[in-house]
Amino acid sequence: MVERLKKAFGDDLRSNFILLAIIAVIYPAIYAISPGWGIVLGHGITWIIALLGFNLLFGYTGLLSFGHALFLGIGAYTAGFMYKYLGINSIELHILGSILSSAVVALAIGLVVVRYTRIFFAIFMLAIAQVFWSLYYKFYWITGGTDGIKMARFSILGISLEHLDFTTYHHIYFYFTTFLTTILIYLMWRIVNSPFGLTLKAIRDNEVRAKFIGIDIYKMRLYAFIISAIYAGITGALVANHHRLVTPDIAYWTTSGKVVFATLLGGTRIFIGPLIGSFIFHVIESFAMRFIYWQLIMGAFIIAIVILMPGGIAQILRTFVESIRHSGRIGG
Amino acid sequence: MSGKTGRRDFLKGLVGGLVAGAVVGVAGTELYRGIAAPPPPAVKEPVPTTPIKAGIQAYLTGGGAIWGKPMMQGAVLAIEEINERGGILGRKIEYVVKPETSPEETVREYRTLVLDEKIDFYVGLISSSNTPAVGPVAEELQKLSFFVDGCTDFLFESVVPDPRFCFRITNIQSADGISAALGAIKLLNLMEKDKVRIAHIHPDYAYGRNAHAHMQITFEKVLGKDRVEVVYEAFPGLFKVTDFTPYITEIIASKPDILASSLWGADVVNFYKQALGYGLFDKMKFVSCIAHAASPAEAVKDFPDGHIAGVHANYFFLYPEWDKYPINKAFVENYYKRWGTYPDSPAEGAYVAVYMYKTAVEKAYEVLGKWPEVDDIIKMLEGMTIYGPAGPIHIRARKPNKHQCYKDGIVGLSKYDPRYGFSVLTNPVVIPISRITVPEGWEGTPDPKAGTLAYSWIRETWKEGVLPV
């Protein structure tokens, strides 16, 4: 079991890329059949990044943030403000800006919050996220309040996309995000397999022992917190450009709930978890939203998954694949 | 009771289609007023027999349901009436309903309607946060969309200044605040007072901020700036507060003469019920631009008498008086028969929207001799005037506020009516819409603070101390 978990942390990079490639190939067909589901795939690919960041904090570091919407909000409003006040609609600059802003905010907040763990950390993050939410909500003159900030289409490599039809525009968004996600998955893989990543796991598994062997727990957690925030911030900037609308909703605690749920759905102690979680979550959500009683469906799903497959879907898939491989080997 | 039955009997005589007949007939003459009708094409192509698909999007839950439900009922009534008489050029109308919620989710559902459900036209939206979110998407996806409400001035002034595909039925939002303030000045004789102390309470989003700005500028312009004193202002979140007692206490403590408010839906109900217990209504006059506008049977059941009853500058089912305007009478009776309740502003708006679509399609067919493309329908809609239950309604064809509909506003005093079992609008004052909205072709710039053209227009063109209506 330990051996298998150990493997699960590390060698998943290739399966990540294979899955991404499959999705990138089937996406145009899905969009052609149903643009609505094509857009759902767009959400899925966008959210992987935030979930990767969340999983670094939760799965690898053991800190459950119930306020990750804070950083999605920072990223989204950075993009929104850059457009509204500086007239910048370059998506690359939006992403750079949100990386900077979420890193700065995460540093300031992290200095205080990473002193706490478990439920206190969760509630602390929730409260801070709610403060930011209420500021977006109340500073109507700056943020547009609940009306939010409307954005024009982004430009990419300095090329304006205003004249394109919606389908082409969405395809460009999708493939740009897939490209970015691929890079960020690779970077995260390097991070969790670096000495730093192994240290985080050591802290998570046994804080006392980690402290005893001389690890600066506080500093390590702070770094993980900042990286996690940057990933969430990037998703925020992308969501802003995907919806072309930034409202306080993205910073509301229900968004935090979505991050937590989607990650758990995929599986937290497994590197491919966020990717699978993001897609499955958005599919379930869209499916459930087609019914009037979608919250009931959603709630039942959540409870069933937590009780019936606590390791997440990725873990189940992995066990399944391995058992096939195993039996195949014996048979051969 | 006998009165009700009588009305229903009368209705049976009308089933032949008085409403549609009147709407379409009069609209036809209006459309071609002043120009010679072109000769109809010699050959008419057959019309497809597949049904038309309408998308309806309305608040179905939470504090906005008081508006969303009648809106949906208005649209469905119109669709059923049309289908009963054979549809539009023989094509029946089907419909799909999706929920209106927060802007992002609303846009997502809108996209589903257009891209996956493949609707032909769209009727929906109540919230002023949602039209600026959906408007650009409607233009992008090129889908003919009638926004029933979501009246913010920003939509056609800054967000979609040159719309092709989206239209909006309700009167523009600035007209709402202005007509309520003018109604208050007239009905409460504020011109005679030396000083007017005003408190404000509005929901915290575009609509509330906008209503606040326009009520305030109207009071300041008409009464004179130095005669108006603002003593308290609060902006509770929309549908986020159920206990208004701390606000009520602060409002009473600030001793205003009038309390200006644009609270709506569940908020206004909670507010006035709680305020009754604190005696707020005995100490000041409540000036609401919107409380009587939707579901009055639920929203203002035991609303106190003698306060300003605003209907969002749109429609109250008693006016235009039934005996003088049978279109309204027939609508009220049909609606009552179908839904067991009286129609209101959102119901009327959605109902008119569906008939606008029908009228435009039929007129275009008459000219072109085939089922029209969306661009042909739009050409027919622009500049069209039809007669809806609330009276004539005109679609503006030119900037500013292109594709915005205009009809005269109404405001009155609240009074409990035992015949209906809820508070109704009495002493109606009709506010001619042309006197309170920016005229076609006016070339000003939006006020930087309030953000609207109407605000600058009042500031620049109204004379201080003079009632414009």
Added chain:
Amino acid sequence: MIELGEVVVRIYNIFFGTSVLFLIAVGLNLIYGVMRIVNLTHPAFFTLGCYTVAGLGVGIVISLLGTSLTPLLIIPPLIAALIVVIASLIVFPLFIYMSGKGDEVQLLVTYGLLLIFEDVFRLIWGVEPLRASQAYEMAGSLIVGEYLIPVYNIYVILSALILVLLLWLLLFKTKIGILIRASSMDIEMTAALGADVKKVLLVTVLLAGFLAGLGGGLYLPSASVMLGMSVELLVLAFVVVVIGGLGSFLGSFVGSFIVSVLRTITLMLFPELELALIYIVAILILTFKPEGLGGGRKW
């Protein structure tokens, strides 16, 4: 110059707010205290209490006893509490499952339940906001100087006071109360000493549900209930609990009181800051006094 009447009305508002928040927060703290479960479902029990009164309780009373004030004051909240106790009983197995599991399991299961409850409300009571303000209106208002204050709200305050007293008696003077408190200190030790821990947990969950249901039942006549209310209440309830101290009985009261005072002061002086301020206070307390202002004691 602030008049006396104004001061009285504000103090009275603060007490009303405190009473309502207390009835929500105390159950949240009870469950956390004993079971170490952060129960996100809890506000849905309060909302269920509201719905029961509006959609069922008042109707029953009026059809059986006519529209008279005393039964309207007393019976509907009790019906609400009963219904919520039944609902708590139905979900109790999930609570047993969750106790001892990780935080994330608890958060997700209780969040899932919250979503389910919201749609059950929709299924049963529809989408429109419901009211049942007969009792509020019939109770009339009291004149204080130049002000009127609704008598019904005084009734809510008094009921909350009586409940506090009864709860204190239950927790400190009865055997089950002692077991509940003992379990909250060390559940394993309590079990080792031969107590039926499962029964203690059941009583805790039902008691929390009872208080939330009664709270919702008492609150509803002065306001209305609508879908989404549980979600709005949730974060507020957490702020109360954080300010007072997680799992603390006294803290529930302190937290409710502070949040009500903050709300009154912000609305008086700078109404635009209402939302931000209570969260900021919660953060300050978490930073400097994470055990809360309830004195850090469990009871």
